[in-house]
Amino acid sequence: MLQKIIRVVEEAGEMIRGVHDVSENITEKSSHIDVVTQYDTAVQAFLYRELLQLMPEAGFLGEEGEHGEIATEWTFIVDPIDGTANFVRDFGHSNISVALARNGVSEYGVVYNPYRGELFAAQRGKGATLNGKPIHVSDSDPSHGILLCGSTAYDRELTDRHFAIMRTLYDRVGDFRRLGAAALDLCYIAAGRVEVFFECRLRPWDIAAGSLILTEAGGKVTQMDGTPLDVLHNCSVFAANAACHSLIGDIQEFLA
Numbered sequence: 562m563l564q565k566i567i568r569v570v571e572e573a574g575e576m577i578r579g580v581h582d583v584s585e586n587i588t589e590k591s592s593h594i595d596v597v598t599q600y601d602t603a604v605q606a607f608l609y610r611e612l613l614q615l616m617p618e619a620g621f622l623g624e625e626g627e628h629g630e631i632a633t634e635w636t637f638i639v640d641p642i643d644g645t646a647n648f649v650r651d652f653g654h655s656n657i658s659v660a661l662a663r664n665g666v667s668e669y670g671v672v673y674n675p676y677r678g679e680l681f682a683a684q685r686g687k688g689a690t691l692n693g694k695p696i697h698v699s700d701s702d703p704s705h706g707i708l709l710c711g712s713t714a715y716d717r718e719l720t721d722r723h724f725a726i727m728r729t730l731y732d733r734v735g736d737f738r739r740l741g742a743a744a745l746d747l748c749y750i751a752a753g754r755v756e757v758f759f760e761c762r763l764r765p766w767d768i769a770a771g772s773l774i775l776t777e778a779g780g781k782v783t784q785m786d787g788t789p790l791d792v793l794h795n796c797s798v799f800a801a802n803a804a805c806h807s808l809i810g811d812i813q814e815f816l817a
């Protein structure tokens with residue numbers, strides 16, 4: 562199943578890899594900063610068709626369109642383009658993210674950045690890979706670590722909380738980056754490139770694949786209060802290598 566999902570996701574990557582100017586095709590969703598392009602819609606339609614052929618009885622939870630409660634045992638959880646704001650700006654840092662979850666637990670995860678030709682994949686219990694080679698989180702401690710974050714730009718009521726947490730964590734780490742594609746943020750910890758990531762609210766398709774890839778690479782990911790992730794609903798995310806996840810203790814005061 563993992564190889565079959567990979568083949569579909571690679572094909573979807575071809576639909577966006579050569580695209581550099583989408584200025585004509587941008588529509589606003591929840592706000593002027595939350596946009597969708599014809600490519601988001603087309604990639605999701607392609608993934609819907611191809612993935613459900615692999616498992617016709619599965620449900621489908623994709624970012625674009627309606628989101629009902631999931632009642633099926635197996636569910637494909639799909640972000641057709643994660644990092645759309647990067648995509649419309651030709652940053653070359655976006656991905657296609659596909660998970661296959663069973664009863665709300667990700668069993669397969671694939672995250673593909675077609676611009677770098679980097680495909681992260683995992684099956685529960687079988688480890689994580691980048692382009693077929695095993696990957697593992699770094700063993701850096703917080704002071705040598707790089708912190709990534711998402712700024713909850715679509716949920717502005719969380720802005721003060723975000724920056725209060727940022728201010729506190731910045732003193733504990735070496736430096737920070739904000740890269741703009743949550744699924745890749747999780748995979749970059751998995752590959753040992755960076756150490757910590759948080760965002761005060763993410764959606765199932767942002768985290769369902771990347772969180773499995775990270776845990777299979779030896780990392781730890783929870784909600785910001787330390788409770789388990791919920792890949793079927795919106796939730797906060799705190800992710801890190803094994804040596805840095807304890808930083809979560811320093812941010813609890815901001816969650817009230």
Ligand code: IPD
Nearest residue numbers: 642643644645711712741742743
């Ligand atoms: C967004 C990106 C971004 C994160 C947002 C997500 P989208 O996904 O992952 O990094 O900060 O919270 O919604 O809208 O580009 O698919």
Ligand code: CA
Nearest residue numbers: 640643644767
């Ligand atoms: Ca996303």
Ligand code: CA
Nearest residue numbers: 624640642643
């Ligand atoms: Ca998206």
